[in-house]
Amino acid sequence: MKVISSEQLEIAEKEADLLLDEFDSLRDLSKTIVHVDMDAFYAAVEMRDNPSLRDKPMAVGGNSMLSTSNYHARKFGVRAAMPGFIGKKLCPELVIVPLHFDKYTSVSKQVKGILGTFDPNFCSVSLDEAYLDLTEHVLKRQGLSEKERSIICRTCDNLDTNFCLCDLNETIGVTCGEDGSVKVEVTSPGVCNTCRKPIPEFELVTFGLTVEEAVKEMRCRIQQRTCLTASAGIAPNMMLAKVCSDMNKPNGQYCVPSTVEDVMSFIRKLPIRKISGIGKVSERMLNAVGVKTCQELYDKRGLLYHLYSQISFNYFMRICLGIGSTTVERDGERKSMSTERTFSEISSPTELYSKCLELCHSLAEDLQEEELKGKTVTIKIKTVKFDVKTRASSLPDYT
DNA sequence: GCGGATCAC
DNA sequence: TATGGTGATCCGC
Numbered sequence: 001m002k003v004i005s006s007e008q009l010e011i012a013e014k015e016a017d018l019l020l021d022e023f024d025s026l027r028d029l030s031k032t033i034v035h036v037d038m039d040a041f042y043a044a045v046e047m048r049d050n051p052s053l054r055d056k057p058m059a060v061g062g063n064s065m066l067s068t069s070n071y072h073a074r075k076f077g078v079r080a081a082m083p084g085f086i087g088k089k090l091c092p093e094l095v096i097v098p099l100h101f102d103k104y105t106s107v108s109k110q111v112k113g114i115l116g117t118f119d120p121n122f123c124s125v126s127l128d129e130a131y132l133d134l135t136e137h138v139l140k141r142q143g144l145s146e147k148e149r150s151i152i153c154r155t156c157d158n159l160d161t162n163f164c165l166c167d168l169n170e171t172i173g174v175t176c177g178e179d180g181s182v183k184v185e186v187t188s189p190g191v192c193n194t195c196r197k198p199i200p201e202f203e204l205v206t207f208g209l210t211v212e213e214a215v216k217e218m219r220c221r222i223q224q225r226t227c228l229t230a231s232a233g234i235a236p237n238m239m240l241a242k243v244c245s246d247m248n249k250p251n252g253q254y255c256v257p258s259t260v261e262d263v264m265s266f267i268r269k270l271p272i273r274k275i276s277g278i279g280k281v282s283e284r285m286l287n288a289v290g291v292k293t294c295q296e297l298y299d300k301r302g303l304l305y306h307l308y309s310q311i312s313f314n315y316f317m318r319i320c321l322g323i324g325s326t327t328v329e330r331d332g333e334r335k336s337m338s339t340e341r342t343f344s345e346i347s348s349p350t351e352l353y354s355k356c357l358e359l360c361h362s363l364a365e366d367l368q369e370e371e372l373k374g375k376t377v378t379i380k381i382k383t384v385k386f387d388v389k390t391r392a393s394s395l396p397d398y399t
Numbered sequence: 400g401c402g403g404a405t406c407a408c
Numbered sequence: 409t410a411t412g413g414t415g416a417t418c419c420g421c
Binding site: 067080081125126127128129276277278279280281282376378388389390391392393394 | 400401402403404405406408
Binding site for chain 3: 061062063064065067081082083084085086277309311312331334335336337338339340341342386
């Protein structure tokens, strides 16, 4: 910063303004993108299936690492990616439940089934997160009847296990009145056909024609099917939608309308850390040059132009304009595959080689499962001091 | 292509 | 007492 003159800053600002104009002229507000995010997913599944956990601070994972915590535990500062024993220190009452991956996978499948009815080309990021392009759905939605926009919901959101917890939309029928109005018909009065438990109180809810109504319907369908809540963000691009899904968490949604004015007033005050891709380190570095909000990315564009690479600078300029990707596409071919394990201290070379061989066999198996070969082999080692070193070698042929 | 780093989940 | 695993990307050589 010291050697950058005010002339250089001015020149850089002009360069930046050209780039900003270019990005601005390519701005696409024609798409409606939604980011859906299950609330405290793993913890919520465990609480659903074990009522005794519901009023306790709890986290899912192990003593070495927590994957997620429930909202009660978060009040104590217990967070994802925190070692379990630290969590216990912050909250001695903390209950730690081991991971049940198979369960999360099957719940995730149920959710994906619902997402697919809104956008068949939706793109999932992980078990609990996905992006959808609802542009098509909203167009189609204008022609949907009231019945097609109605679903059956439990009136109370309690998870009393004495009652049927199946999706009522599969056990109870909805019929259409002669005047087009919607009526509910109980086809299995009192008791659920599947689980044989009494059916709880329910009501018919009809959703409107807007994106926001569509997303409410989607979240409601997810809740009826899985007994879990989701939050969602609606915006003209993926970057903004992702930020929005966090605004009214848990069990909420937020929408940035598709106008330049709405996008700009939303992005202005937003702390840079909220943007996916800007982590702890980038935040600290940007803070150091006086950038805390997205507006300040713009204000300091002359300086950033000099301090960062072309790629990073372009990224920052797109952020301060509120521009992001408008095409949700399935990710392409995988580019790498790896296996790593953390184990207690070993220093004997024989033991280290044997550990390495184990991992090689395991990786080879994984590669064969997807019928893949690799050309660059990387070995990674972590010391007791948590130093990480990698050594890579590219082979003449795939192996 | 390599090694160090950051980031997301 | 003790801090994961996987995949992607970027930077500077």
